[in-house]
Amino acid sequence: MDGKIRVGVSSCLLGNRVRYDGGHQRDRYITDVLADYFNFIPVCPEVECGLPVPRETMRLVGDAEHPRLITSKKGIDHTEKMIRYCTHKVQQLENENLSAFIFKKNSPSSGLHRVKVYGSSGQPQKKGRGLFAAAVVNRYPFLPVEEEGRLHDAPLRENFIEKVFCYHRWKMFLQNNGGYKELLIFHTDHKLQLMAHSPKHLSKMGRLVAESKHVSREDLLGKYQECLLEALSLKATVKKNVNVLYHIMGHFKKLISSDEKSELLEIINSYAQSYVPLVVPLTLINHYVRKYRIFYLLEQSYLKPHPDELMLRNHV
Template sequence: MTEKIRVGISSCLLGEKVRYDGGHKLDRLIRDTLGHFLEFVPVCPEVELGLPTPRETLRLVGDPEHPRLVFSRSGKDITGPMEAWARKRVGELEAEQLCGFIFKSRSPSSGMERVKLYDRNGVPNKQGVGVFARVFMEHFPLLPVEEDGRLHDNRLRENFIECLFTFKRWREALARGLSRGNLVDFHTRHKLLLLAHSPETYRQMGKLVAAAGTLQPETLYTQYEALLMKGMRLKPTVKKHINVLQHLLGYFKNQLSADEKQEVLELIEHYRLGHVPLIVPITLINHYVRKYAQPYLKQQLYLNPHPLELQLRNHV
């Protein structure tokens, strides 16, 4: 993949001085590392709404299902204008062909989850969702989304990036046409990756693909996309990875020597015990895929789901 993946992002995370205090929240991991592979589309709800910088702080108050966005000192309620702007903005973002969004955590406008929400007594809890973030996620329910802080967790970061690249490949599959052949090809190449996320969802997707001839192409692809993103959102576990690694080993039963098989099994066990990261058994299996020119495994995206330079599997 040579084209960068377009991702929406809270502007302050790129170093733009749009915060209430006139500052920013530059995240170098996002800008300088992920930025090699992502093309960012910055959004700042508060500034784009027309609020000045610096400005009075905002907070969420009231009911978690219908929170109000108000200024902390004056109490002025700007929920209506923010929701109206957000609905207009997400409509504009449709033209950007985004594959995901990175929100600023804890923001009353952009926080994805666990934003402080104040009750009638002024006591905060962490049940809030930022006003813009809520509108965005309702408008784009299938897009991968994450927050800046959570991206510093190795497993959450790996899962999010895997979702982004998968969604990008799905978009490319759609561009090739809604044929049964294109869907079968996509499904086949993603088989082991999907198994690592959700064996149950993969089985549901397999049944859908098998019944492709009985469905209209638009219906088939819509249902498949919903299952695809549902499955990819479920995070892989060590147990699920081991299941896939053992599945991979089965393709070499007539090619590997007893010692070679034992070496792979030992590395899988070391991974299970947490002594080595996932990249170690994956690297050895990739070696055998190339050595024995295993045609089916060469196309399996589980073995190379995202750029090696990101080193995501070095830490999971």
């Protein structure tokens, strides 16, 4: 991994005083933990589209699919101004080489999920998406995106960060102009990670790689990328992880003693029953993989999808 991963972020989450009231919404997990691995590119659509700090609060009004951005008291409509800004900004973001975006929840500009939209009854429905967040998702449908609030949920956080690191590796593969051989290596190294998310996608991607000589490179990589990100969006459940753990054990079960095998099976079973987190069986497995130098497993991204220091598998 050369340098930090470039990630867009709602500017107020970094502690920048860009909010309507002149304050910020610094998120310590982002600034104190993720910042060690991610190089954040701050974006405040409201300030960057020309609105002042402080400013009147705004909300989404009308149809949830095509809401208007209106100030709460004076009713000033900023929709066109924001849409003009978004069109320009999402294009400009292409030069930033982002591998993810973290949005501020509930914002009519930056919120990603369940943003309030006020209908004619005056009653809000949590069905909307901030205008800028919508523009980013439309322009970059494969980009991993999340809200800071959801990053405080351990399984969602692990899933998002795993996806960011994997997408970043994929982007590096694309940037290095990898050919068939490199795609085969990428696919082989990610097999167990894909299996933990979706065995169905793993088979489909295997077929894509096997038949790759018969399709254009552009077609192949487009389809492969779509499957990769679709697979990673599916949750790696305890049941699917247990299946992968047994599969891994199959690679060295003849090398370890029957006592060691019983101990590992017992630990996998404890994980299956949610008595211990995923990091427990994986620590023992990593020990055997290193001890017996099992090359296929040593290269598997599943055994190290993100830095250990983030401790993401201590809570899932």
